[in-house]
Amino acid sequence: MSGFDTYRRRFMGGVLGVGVTAALPAGVLFWQTAEGDVEDGPPASGKVRWGMLVDTTKCGTGCDACVRGCDQENGLSGNTSPTSPQWIRKVQVTNPRTDYSFSLPMMCQHCEEPPCVDVCPTGASFRRADGIVLVDRHLCIGCRYCMMACPYKARSFIHHPVTDQLPEVPRGIGCVEACSFCVQRIDAGKRTTACQDACNAEGHQAIYFGDLKDPNSEISQRLASYGSQEVLSSLNLHTGVRYQGI
C-alpha cells in the first residue's frame, strides 16, 4: 500500500512540478504587462450607435481611395499579400446571370450581435456601448477563433513584428485587428472616418458615417428615405454598416 502511495506522490509531484515550471514565465510576463497604467477617457456612451451607409451606386469600380485613406490613418502598409492585414477592401460583385456588376468597400460591419465577440475566449473582442466592435490588444491571445467566426472575413491576424505603428493606433504581432470605425478619431471628437474623407476627396461621396440613434443625423435621414440592406442579412446580425443598391 505504501508503495502505491510513494508512486502516486512521485507522479503527482512530477505533474505539479511541470505545471508550475510552465506557468512561471507566463506569470512573470503577466506581472510585467499588468504594471503599465493607462488613463481612461470617458466611457463610450450607449446613447449613440455609430453606423455607416455605403451607396454602392456612387462607389467607383476600380477606385480604392477609401482603402488608401484607411491604411494611412491606421498605419497599415497597404500590402495585399495573403498574410497582410487589410482592414477595408474593395469587393467587385458580379451577377453571373445578368453580368450586372458593382463594387463596394467591405470592412468590419460592427454587428450588433457580433459572432466574433461571442466566440472570443478571453473577451478581447468586445462591443462598445456605442456599437463599435474592437479587439483589446492586451487581452487577445491570437487564437484566431474570431476570424473563423466572422461571416464577412473582416479581421486580419498580424503575422510578423510590427515596427512603424502610429501612437494612436497600437498594433502588435500575434494579435487580431480590424476596422475600428476610426475609433481614435471618434474619441478625439471627430465625426468622420478616414475612408469617408478619402471617398469624398475623390468626389464620390459614397460613404456616410454617423449616429444611427439620432433621427436628425444625415445617415438616419438617408436610411429613412432610401432602401438599404445588410450584407448577409439572413444571419440577423444587425450590422452597423448598411449598403444601398446591393
Next chain:
Amino acid sequence: MHVVYRELEGRSKGYWALLLGLGAVLLLGLFAAHTMEERGHIITGMTNQIVWGMPHVFAVFLIVAASGALNVASIASVFGKAAYKPLAPLSGLVAIALLAGGLTVLMLDLGRPDRLLVAATVYNFKSVFAWNVFLYTGFFAFVVIYLWTMMERKMNPYTKVAGFAAFIWRLVLTTGTGSIFGFLVARTAYDSALLAPMFIIFSFAYGLAVFNLVLMAAYRGSGRPLGDRILFRLGKLLAVFVGASFYFVLVYHLTNLYFTKNHGFERFILLDGGIYPLLFWGGQIVVGYLIPLLLIFAPATRNSRTALAAASILVILGAFAQMYVTIIGGQAYPLPLFPGMEVSSTFYDGVVHPYTPSGWEIMLGLGGVALALAIVVFGLKILRFLPESLGDEHVDAQHQAA
C-alpha cells in the same frame, strides 16, 4: 482472480532510446514554437484566409483521440464488461497523455502564447473555446481521480462512479470540441448540427486505434504475454467504430447535398477541390475506413496481429486526412459573401484559398504527438498501469470471475 499490475522495468536500451527519441522530437516542436513566436506566423503556411492550419489538424486529432482512448475504460467500468477491466488504467493514461499533447500544440500555436495566463484567468462565458478550457481541465481531473480509484485499493469501490463521471465528461468534451466548429454559422462546412455527434463517433475510432497500438507496443516491448482473445476483441470494436464513422460521414454529406446552398461546397470537397477530394476519398474513406474494415474482417487477415496493427495505423492516417479536409478544406472554400454572385477583391474573396503547411507547423504538431507518447512511455515506468499478463488464460479467468 486478481489482476497484477506492474510498472515497466524501463531499464533497457530500447526503452531509453525510445524516450530519448521522443524527447528529441519534442524539443524540435518546442524550437518550432519558439521560432514561431519570435518571427511570427509568417513562417507558417497560415494566412488571413487559412487561419487555422496544420497545428490545429494535429491538436484537434489528439484531443478527439484523447476522449476516445478512454473508451476501453468506460466499457469496463460503465458497461461492466469485465474482459476490458485490466486495460482500464492504460486507457486512462493514454487519454490524459493525448489530451496534454493536443492542448500543448493548441497553446503553442497561439499568436501570443505568453498570454496563457490571460487565457486561464479571463473568460468570456459565451465562448465555446472558453468552455473548452473547463472541459479539458475537468477531463484531466476526472481521469486522474478515476485512475486513483483504480490504483488505490481502498478507493476501488468508487471506480464505477468515477468511471461513469469520466465517461459523461468526455462525451461533453468531444461535443465541445466538435462545437468549436459547429458554432461557425458563417461557414458552409461547419454549419451542421451533425458535426458534434460525428466528432464523438470519430473519437471512438481514433482513440481506440491509438490505444491498440500503444497496447501492442507496450506488451511487445516488455515481453509480457498479450493474448489473441483480448486483442481481436479490440479489433472488432475498432471495426464497429470505423463503420459508424463511415455511416455518419455519409449522412453528413447527404444532408448537405439536400440543401442547394451547400452544393458548391460539397462539389468542392467531393469532386473538384484538388487535394481535398483526394484526401477525402483516398485518405478518409479508403485508407481510414475501407482498408481497415477489410483487414479486420477478411479471412486471410482477421487473425493476424500485424493486420490489426496495420488497420490501427491506417485509421490514424485516415483521421489526419479527415481533420485536414474538415479544418483546412472548410476554410479553403471561399465564404459566401453574396450568395449566387461572383466576387473578387484584394483580400481573396471568391477564390479558393491555397495552403501549404510549413515545416515549422509540422514540427510543432509532431512535438505534440511526441509529448503524448513520452507521457505514456514514462507513465508506464513510474506507475502500475499495465497488467503483468493479458494472456488468454488470464483474460478468460477475468471474464468468468465477473
